[in-house]
Structures are given as structure tokens and as C-alpha cells.
Amino acid sequence: MDEFQVIDTADGFERAIDAIARGRGPVAVDAERASGFKYSQRAYLIQVYRRDSGTFLFDPPPIGDFAPLESVIGTEEWVLHAASQDLACLREVGLDPERVFDTELAARLLGMPRVGLGTVVEELLGIHLAKEHSAADWSTRPLPQSWLKYAALDVELLVDLRDRLELELDRTHKTELALQEFDSVVHRMPKAPAAEPWRRLSGIHGIRGQRNLAVARELWLARDSHASALDIAPGRLVPDASIVAAAKALPQSRRGLADLREFTGRASRSELDRWWAAVETGLASEELPSLRAKGDALPPPRAWAGRNPPADARLRQARTALADVAETLQMPLENLLTPEYLRRVAWNPPEDLGIDAVSAALAAQGARPWQIAATAQTIVDAFVSAEQSLRDAEADAS
Template sequence: MDEFRVIESPADFEDAVRRLADGEGPVAVDAERASGFRYSQRAYLIQMYRRGSGTFLFDPPQIPDFTALEDAVHAEEWVLHAASQDLACLREVGLDPDHIFDTELAARLLGMPRVGLASVVEELLGIKLAKEHSAADWSTRPLPQSWLTYAALDVELLVDVRDRLAERLEESGKAVLAGQEFAAVLTREAKPAAAEPWRRLSGIHGLRNPRNLAVARELWLARDARAAELDVAPGRMVPDASILAVAKAMPQSRRALADLREFTGRASRSELDRWWTAVETGLATNQLPAVRVPSDSPPPPRAWAMRNPEADARLRLAKDGVAEVAERLEMPVENLLTPDHLRRVAWQPPAESGAAGVAAALAALGARPWQVAETAQIIADAFVEASQSVQDAASGGS
């Protein structure tokens, strides 16, 4: 088995760039982060493979400038598996492709039953790919050889996978729509930072009192600040469940906080003063958070029947129609049309009736041309049927 080494010196970097530039065809790319271990989402290893060049494992913390590599390969097609997971950390170091082929997304569009890389490789190439290091702490140095071998295999087979998927996309008539999907992933804007990120606490919806929410907020903010300072994943310091336990118990003293059995985590006692200060702030603050946050999103569909029967009928009938199209195209419904797009047009239908109005509304939400072409008429017809069914029910079915 080949021995792999990490590229970290200027001389090795220059040699890798030259060899990748001299290679042929698409460039397979992958990145390894330390999610669950580090606060940041930076890349701690970047893997590239190109036919005629070989496999290269770059160490981003040791390489101050990736400009030469970007200049050498950005115009080539990059092959990634689940590109949306890696593009941000690649761009963070200055690596940004002009166009991509996403093997996971292609597998979804083809209706493959399992779309993880190991499953796709096994189905298309007949090779079993071990995934035992997928959740490893890639900030570890030095990286064990077994980890490097695992990382290299992730890209060495990716171009072959891409070729098989491209053939299937052509055969099924899905090559054009796949291109639109790949372009959408590449150009999708990052979500803006949440105004109140502490509301992402798991289980936060169980708190119904503003004072409890204030304690949860202050603990989250204290944990987040310390985690960022230490570059440690927040949950490794104090889990979300522990913050929620404190917010529910509302301890009135430092000792009561320390005695709370549900308050666990590696830093729950070693940094007890920090957490107690946060609890005190939450108990005393006059800036209480709202229990419910205004949103421009439609309410949960389960509430539609009571609040807006016609919207409920529109959604139910349109979902059935879209599901039939997805079945015909042999792909998951969510890849045919983003569920939130359908909910939004069903809750507040466009002023312009018919397929043209639905098409414009979907396009404004970000639906791709092929998605609009496949679903707009189906949805418009469902809306007409829903309106008629509600009118018939109101008139007693006459």
C-alpha cells in the first residue's frame, strides 16, 4: 500500500501545483475539517487527485498562500462529493472552482437508494471504501498514516465515479438539469448570520418563560465566546442539554449550579465561575428575549387546516402532484422542488393566476429553470382544484 505524506513545505507545494497543472481532465477535491472538535470550520487537510498527476494531500495550516494552486486548476472541472459541505472551507483558503460536478447530488438526481460516498463507490465501481476515520479530529498532528490513506482514497476514486454518473445522467436525459443543480450549488449565497444564534440550542422550544430563555441565552453566549477563544467545539465544553437543564432549574447560587447533576461537560466545573456569572446575568437582566420570534415563513403545515383551509388544500393537492412528477423522474421529491418553496407559494399564492404566476414565484424563490418547467403547471392545476373543492365544501357540495 502506498505511503502518503502531507504537503507542507514551499518546495513540495510548488511541485504539487506543477504536477496538477500538467495532469488531464477533472480535478477531484475533498477537504477534512475537525467538526465536533474545533470551533472553526476551517480545512485541516485538502486532498486533490488528477489523472496523470497523482494524489496530493495539502496541510492548510502550514500553507500561507494557495494562489498558485488556485491559478493552476480553478478553470478545470472540480469533482466533489456533497460540494456544499466543502466549498466554504475551500474558499476560506482561496480555492474557488469555476464549475463543479457534485457526485452526491448526481446520485440523488439519478434516484440512487444510498448516496454516501462509500455506497456510491460500491455500487458504481464494486469497491468497498472504509469510512472508519470520517469523524476523526483532523486537527491532530501528525496525522496517522491510516488517516492519510483514508483521505487519499476519498479522491482517488472520485473521477471514475464522476464518469459513471455522467454516463447515467446522459442516458436518463438528466445531464442538463444536473448542470443547473451543480451551478446552483456553486453560486448559492451563504446564509446570513442568525440575529439570535443562541436560539439554535437543541430543545430551546421547551422553554416558555422569558426569564428562563434569558438564562439560556447568557450561558450560550458565554460558552460560545470561550469556545471561539480556545477554538474548541462548544458542545465539548458544555452540551446543549446541560444549558437547557440549568435554564429550567434556575439555580439561585453558585453552589446550586455546581450541585446540579444535569450540568455536565468537560468545562462545567473547571470554569464554574464563568457559567455562574452568565446565570446571574440572565437572572438579573431587563433585556428579556421574546418567547416567539416573528418570521416570514409560513406556519407549520399541521396548523393550516384550521387557520387557512384553502391553503391547506392547495398544499396537499400540490404535494401529491409534485410527488407524482418526482416518481416519474425517479428522484427524491426534495430534489425536484425544495419543500419550503412549495409551502410558500401554497400559503401565499402569486397574484398572477395560472402556471405563469406560479413559475415566476418559484423562480423568485430560487427554483432552477428545470424545476419550474416540471412543476409550475402541476402546482397551478392543484391550486385551481383546491379552490374549487373549498367552494364546493362551503356550498354543501352542491
């Protein structure tokens, strides 16, 4: 078996950059994080492959700044699988592509039923790609050779896969729409931080009272602060389910919290003073959170029929019609049009239900030109039909 070496010195980094500069064609890039183990989403391994150059495995923490590599490959096409998952950690070290070819996104646009890298490689290239280390703790040092082999294969096949997918996109007349999607991935603005990130607690919808929510909030904040300081995934300290259980129980003493069977986790007892202080803060807080999250989030579609019947009718009619369009184009409905875009336009449609107004509304949400061209008229027709159905129902009832 080939021995894979991790590049973690300035000299090794310079030699690798020289070799990559002499290569040809697109540059395959991948990154491995330690999600589920670390608090941060930093890259702990960055893999690069280019034809006539070879494969290079970089250790980001000791290298630090990847600007010298960026200066060599920045204007080239980068090939990534599920680019949106890796761009943030790559940008953190100074790697920021101008254009990408996203093999996962291409597979989605082609209507492939499964778009994981291993599945797409096996279907299009006939090569079995084992994925046994995808959830590993990549902050481990030294990295085992079996992990490095896995990481190298993740990029060594990407350029060949890109070429095969490009042929399929051309054959199905989807090249232009794919280019628009790839460009959108590169230029998509990061989401603004949530105003109340603690509301992302799994199971929080089972917490009813404001005081209970205040305790959940303070426990989440205490856990988040400690996890950030230690660079440990918060759930490894105290699981979400434990915070929710404590918030529901509202223990009145440190002993009461300690005796709560559902309050588990590696730090549930070793840091008990920290968690009890958070519970006390929540119990005494005069700033009680609202029962519902603030912001402009729409209600879940299942609640629309009771809260906004016309919007519910518009959404249902449009989704059915767009599903037919997606089937014709042989791609998932969510790639034809982002579901949130449709929901927002259905909830608050333009006064003029013409194609220009609906197209503008979709564009304002972030829909790409090809998506607007493929869906706007269908949405207009569906909205008009939904409103006519409501009028007919009202007339029949009167």
C-alpha cells in the first residue's frame, strides 16, 4: 500500500505549491473537519489533486495561511463534492475559489437518486469508493494511514468524475443551468447568525412555559460558552435531550439537578456547579423569552390551512404543478426551486399575479434565472387556479 504523507512544514508546502502550479486542468479540493467532536468547523485536513501534479494532503493548523496556494489555483476551476459544506472552512485558511464544479450538485441536477460521492463514483466510473471514515475525528494526530488513503481517494477521482458529469449535463442540455447553480454556490452570502441560537435545541418544541424556556436558554448559553473555550462539540458535554429534560423539570436545587436521571453527558456531573448556576439564572431571570421565536420565519406549512387558507391553497396547488415540471426535467423538486422561495411567495404574493411580478418576487428571494424561467409561469397559473377555487367554494357555500 502506498504510504501517504501529510504536509505540515513550510518547505513541504512550498514544494507542493510548485508541483501543483506545474499541473494541468481543474483542481480537485476536499476538506475534512471534526464535526461532532470539536466546537469549531475548521479544516483538519485539506486534500488537493491536479493532473500531472499528484495528490497532496495538507495539515492546516501548522501551515496556517494558505494564501500562497490560493495565488496559484485561485483562478482555476475547483472541483468539489458538496462545495457548500467545505467553502467556509477553506475560506477560513485563505482558500477561496472564483469558480467551482460541484459534483454533488451536478448529480442532483441530473436526477441521480443517490448523490453521495461513493455512490456517484461507482455509478459513473465503476469504482467502489469506501466511505468508512467520513465521520472520523480528523483532529486526531497522527492520522492513521487508512484514513489518509480514504482522504486521498476523495480527491483523486473527482476530476474524472467531473468530466463524466459534464458530458451528462451537456447531453441533457443542463450545462447552462448547472453553471448558474455553481456560480450561486460560490457567491452565496453566509446566513446571518440566529438571533436566538438556543432555540435550535433538539426537542425544544416540547417545552411549554416561558420560565422553562429561560432555563433552557441559560443552560444552552453556559454549555455553548464552555464548549467554545474547550473546542469540544457541545453535545459531547451535555446532550440537547438533557438540557430539555432539565428545563421541563425546573429543579429547585443543585441536588435536584444532580438527581435528575435524564441529565447525562460526560460533563453533566464534573461541571455540575456551572449547570446549576445556569439553572439559577434562568429561574431568577426577569427577561423571559417569548413562547415563539422572533424573526420573519414563516409558520410550518402544516399550520397554513388554519392561519392563512389562501396561502395554503396557493402553496398546495403550486407544489403539485412544480412537481410535474421537476419530473419532466428529471431533477428533485428542491433543486428546481428552493422550497423556502416558493413558500414566501405563496404566503405573500405580489398584488399583480402576472409573470413579471412573480419573476421579480422569485429573483428577490435568490432564485436563479433558469429557475425563474422554468417555474414562474407555472406558479402564476397555480396561484390563479387556487384563488379561483376558493372563490368557487365561497360561492357554493353562500
